[in-house]
Amino acid sequence: MDIKIAICDDINEMCVCIENKVEGILKNKSIGYEIDIFNSGEELCRMLDEIRYDLIFLDIEFPKMDGIEIGKYIREIKKDNITQIVYVSGRKKYAMELFQVRPIDFIVKPLEDKQLERVIDIYIDIMGGMKNFFEYRKSYSHKKVELYKIMYFIRDNRKVTVVTSEEKDAFYESLEKVYERVKQYGFLFIHKSYLINYRYIETIRYDSVTMTDGTEFSISQSRRKEIRKKLMEIMSREL
Known part of the structure; x- marks a missing residue:
């Protein structure tokens, strides 16, 4: 079964960068996937009314609805504790603010392949637990x-x-x-x-x-x- 992935960043080049790196990692692991790209939190939240993603790569800083608000929307409004969230930011200062959202990782830009591969490995490990x-x-x-x-x-x-x-x-x-x-x-x-x-x-x-x-x-x-x-x-x- 394919992993449904969403990437949300207001800088489209960053979305494409994450998409390319994640695609390469998943192909090497022979894991099927579907990836959607969003450039605003509002756009992502509208889609969440139709689709539940397995894994979301989410920027924190947006002009309007920020990544923490989006995470709380997923956990508190949608009551979704299954979708796994990975925060991506250029700053480390947010880490402790994210506890209530319960992300599986916090990645600091610029992104490295080993960071994203670690995320995929964590997700696979969690999914293994979900099958128990x-x-x-x-x-x-x-x-x-x-x-x-x-x-x-x-x-x-x-x-x-x-x-x-x-x-x-x-x-x-x-x-x-x-x-x-x-x-x-x-x-x-x-x-x-x-x-x-x-x-x-x-x-x-x-x-x-x-x-x-x-x-x-x-x-x-x-x-x-x-x-x-x-x-x-x-x-x-x-x-």
Whole structure:
């Protein structure tokens, strides 16, 4: 299946530069692709009403709607946590402002082939994780749900509720055992009763997080240092 890619920069020559480099990388990896070019955030956002892109290369500085606003439109208005965003900028100062948008990378101009190849490798790795399922037993049935759709798990005594972007269900298992099965996919054990998917964090504070569905969870005092460390590790990989 082809990767649907959007490149958005108000300088068309930059779009073409990224397109040519990405095409070469994908051809070398024998990966099919479709690439669309946009020269304004408004143009891209209009197209997002018709198409969901797998990967978007997005400039930050535009005359009107900037890249951060576009990213928030994708995450908050479109409620799209699956499309992967890569920010491209001539300045490094924005990196920490992009946390809520959850990009997979931040590339500083001028672009190098190795930077773009790293992005493609990260995307392939993420897509590999998206193909994985979380499996559990309920009564006499065996169930599974795509890992990337899971927002969080909540423990209530011996029962665990799994909440996805589409539905929720409950089953019996130790939350500690659940964590061992999902921790490599960006899940954080923030409280003895809460296990959350990093990619669905809307806002994070010292002692709590708010998820994209509006649910707020407290972070256990004993886990705050560890959670900050894990978040920094994730951000260092993805920014």
